[in-house]
Amino acid sequence: MRHFIPFMAALLIGTPALAEPLHGIAMHGSPALPPDYKHFSYVNPDVKKGGKVAYGVVGTFDSLNPFVLKSMRTTARGLWDPIFGHLVYEPLMTRSSDEPFTLYGLLAESVEWDEGRSFIQFNLNPNAKWSDGEPVTADDVIFSFELLRDKGRIPFSNRLTPVEKMEKIGEHGVRFTFNDKADREFPLILATATPILPKHAIDPATFDQSTLRPPVGSGPYRVKSVSPGERIVYERNPDYWGKDIPSKVGFDNYEQVTVEYFLQENTLFEAFKKGEIDIYLEGSPTHWARAYDFPAVQNGDVVKDAFKPQLPTGMLGFVFNTRRPIFADVNVRAGLSLTFDFEWANKNLFEDAYTRTESFWQNSPLSSLGKPADEREIKILGTTRDRIEPAVLDGTYRLPRTDGSGADRKVLRESVELLKKGGYTIKNGRMSDASGRPLTFEVMTQTQDQEKLAITYQRTLKMIGIDMSIRTVDDAQYQARSGNFDYDVIVKSYPSSLSPGIEQMGRWGSSSRDKDGSFNFAGVADPDLDRLIEAMLTARSKEDFEATVRAYDRMLISGHYLVPLYHIAEQWVARRKHIGYPEALPLYGYQLNTWWDKRAQ
Incomplete structure (x- = not known):
């Protein structure tokens, strides 16, 4: 017996400590909600489900598989959708919209990990079922990750890169053990950004092909009908397994959800005016100020709402494709950035509604704007600080x-000086390089608003001898050309959150530069940016994380990869009066999948 205790001690020393099952996990700190929480604070738990809603989108589709590239890039909205909600497919955990980056149980009722985040184990809810009544199993989870790795598009195909081992634990558990490529954010991405697919209902051999066959999912809705390129109708699954779990209470309140497709934004808006669409998400201040003088607004059938989320502004801009030699020099990009006259455009095009964006995380603690780099940042930057403008x-x-005239000579002179540093001077009225080749490029636009912006930019560039052309294309061409990086300059938005992470590799990381379909629209491949992204992902404390993001923000600003445009501090939504929403507004702003049809109450 005296040998038994030392033997057990040795055994325990060599065995990893058992992790405690958790109801939720957070990127930094702990979840705000306790294990016995009943619902999220920004839902109406007492709302009666019923009625219907019709959304509208610009684009088209030829497939009900949004996870592969062999289809038009504008795939079926609603199946797996950050705006309308994941109606058909679900992840293992769901994100709270009232915390920077915190997840709570969905398909997985609990989760386990260690302090170093060397592994994560998902314990599936034994009640989880597919829409055909079959149970959601650990084998489904493993199948989903392997299938998307082999047949899926970016970013789904990259999910298992940091995974050393994926194994089934017991009847309902799946454990992912990570290799040295994993960062501290990765377990959360694994949990919330990958759809779980039914192994019994999918043929891997044909998964990467376009299909219009209604899929089997675990979500609250099923596909009722499809009109390719025109319309998808979803109906509530009356046997939805998750309707009473805390993270789903107050969500998915319509009996029927319709997504209507339109080729142009103006035809979508006309459909909204006629009552064919119930909710219109507005992005133009001019349109918001001038276009809502129609009978349905006047008689109260349409209501305009402005929401104020507590979020970083993000970045919208004319993005330079640095794969093109003319944009390789940072001085050229900097000079071109100065030429856009925001003050003129804001006054003459946008009712003075916008504020100029000067940081990728403006209006948040993550922004470098107005903040000198402190000792923590300087240490994180190292020698990279020498590349950042003073x-x-x-x-x-x-x-x-500018003076708002559209022809501010002082600013234009600054632009010309920067272009001179990049090897360009004005010769015979044209901005040309040393060999006499003129500086010319094309801006690809998709909407009338983008075209108006481009015309404004074109006019001021012409004043310094630069010939900029504009090409407006339809949605299918836009998706194809942007996916293949077939453009000189493109108008793109970079949404920001309070917890930036692995998505930055897809936008600015070297590994994504030459991958078709990635979001690296600027074509950036910079080891210093890669290092800062890595430091962001491995930061242990909130202080280190925020300092790293500010340092990263400074590098992006100094790189002049785009012409910064503008932002507005509100979210604008117009709705039919029978659409209701909760009183509480979460950190991230309105959530459409918590709204409801008042007529069903």
């Missing part, structure tokens, strides 16, 4: 304010 490093950086 004004950006000391917090005094601002884009120039």
Whole structure:
């Protein structure tokens, strides 16, 4: 017996400590909600389900598989959708919209991990079922990750890269053990950003092909009918397994959800005016101010709402494709960035509704704007600090304010000087390089608003001898060309959150530069940016994380990869009066999948 205790001690020393099952996990700190929470604070738990809603989108589709590239890029909205909700497919865990980055149980009722996040184990809810009544199993989870790795598009195909081992634990558990490519954010991405698919209902051999066959999912809705390129109708699954779990209470309140497709934004809006669409998400201040003087607004059938989320502004801009030699020099990009006259455009096009965006995380603690780099940031930057413009490093950086004339000579002179540093001078009225080749490029636009912006930019560029052309294309061409990086300059938006992470590799990381379908629209491949992204992903404390993001923000600003445009602090939504929503507004703003049809109450 005396040998038994030392033997057990040795055994325990060599065995990893058992992790405690958790109801939720957070990127930094702990979940705000306790294990016995009843529902999220921003839903109406007492709402009666019923009625219907019709959404509208610009685009088309030829497939009900949004996870592969062999289809038009505008695939079926609603199946797996960050705006309308994941109606058909579900992830293992769901994200709270009232915390920076916290997940709670969905298909997985609990989760386990260690302090170093070397593994994560998902314990499936034994009640989870597919829409055909079959149970959701651990084998389904493993199948989903392997199938998407082999046949899926980016980013789904990359999910298992940081995984050393994936194994079934007991009847309902799946454990992922990570290799040295995993960062501290990765377990959360694994949990919330990958759809779980039914092994029994999918043929791997044909998964990467376009299909219009209604899929089997675990979500609250099923596909009722499909009109390719025109319409998808979803109906509530009356046997939805998750309707009473805390993270789903107050969500998915319609009996029927319709997504209507339109070729142009103006035809979508006309359909909204006629009552064919119930909710219109507005993005144009001019349109918001001038276009809502129609009978349904006047008689109260249409209501305009403005929501104020507590989020970073993100970045919208004319993005330079640095794969093109003319944009390889940072001085050229900087000079071209100064030429856009925001003050003129804001006054003449946008009712003075916008504020100039000067940081990728403006209006948040993550922004470098107005903040000198502190000791923590300087240490994180290391020798990279030498690549950051002095004004950006000391917090005094601002884009120039023009006189609003559309022809501010002082600002245009600054632009010309920067272009001169990049090898261009004005010769015979044209901005040309040393060999006499003129500086010319094309801006590809998709909408009338983008075209108006491009015309404004075109006019001021012409004043310094630059010939910029504009090509407006339809949605299918836009998706194809942007996916293949077939453009000189493109108008793109980079949404920001309070918890930036692995998505930055897809936008600015070297590994995504040459991958078709990635979001690296600027074509950036910079080891210093890669290192800062890695530091962001491995930060242990909130202080280190925020300092790293600010340092990263400074590098992006100094790279002049785009012409920064503008933002507005509100979210604008117009709705039919029978559409209701909760009183509480979460951190991330309105959530359409918590709204309801008042006529069903």
